[in-house]
Amino acid sequence: MISVAKLYGLVLSGGKSTRMGTDKGLIRYHGIPQREHLYHLLGQVCEKTFISLREEQVKELPKDMKYIVDEDEYRGPYNGLLSAHHQFPEVAWLVLACDLPLIDADALKQLIAERNPKSLATAFAQRKNPLPEPLCAIWEPEALKTSVAYLESGVGTCPRKFLINNEVQLVYPKNPNVLLNANSEEDYRAALAKLTTA
Secondary structure, three states: OOOOOOEEEEEEOOOOOOOOOOOHHHOOOOOOOHHHHHHHHHHHHOOEEEEEEOHHHHHHOOOOOOEEEOOOOOOOHHHHHHHHHHHOOOOEEEEEEOOOOOOOHHHHHHHHHOOOOOOOEEEEOEOOEOOOOOOEEEEOHHHHHHHHHHHHOOOOOOHHHHHHOOOEEEEOOOOHHHHOOOOOHHHHHHHHHHHHHO
8 A cells, every 4th residue: 555645735936937927926817926826726726735935935835825935956846845745755756737727626635636646646648748747747756856857867857857757647627727827928828818718
């Protein structure tokens, strides 16, 4: 019988949002900053939840929110992922990028229900393009331990490439719109249009 690691939630919001031109974590799709909206969503389904961010962003957070400051040891999303892993190495992380305006509690519950702790990760994917979404996924502790060796080997820094080359449980969301990434002004308008017609 495999022992299932505890599940913590992590909102990745330490990026510079250069394509959007404004901090994606502060955009208010649901009446509050997006990173806070995702924090509360994860809080419904995870034992503990944290926001991953840069040191200078800490002062912008409400006082009651738990956070993990990026250690700046790695590049890109791995910066936040592995900073969290270093603090809690025995837990699995349900990770959400802060640019997912349409993700909802039903989708998170589906991902958790289809979690396979024997795989390195359980990740959402689109049926028409079945590649793992590393920033809408459950990363088991072993995946993050193995990621350190992947990064130190120098073959790459992309979490998606890491998942593609390892055993991952793919989950196809009942509502494929939940994986819409809002990285630009155009994406932002598309997300707002979908939210108003939902």
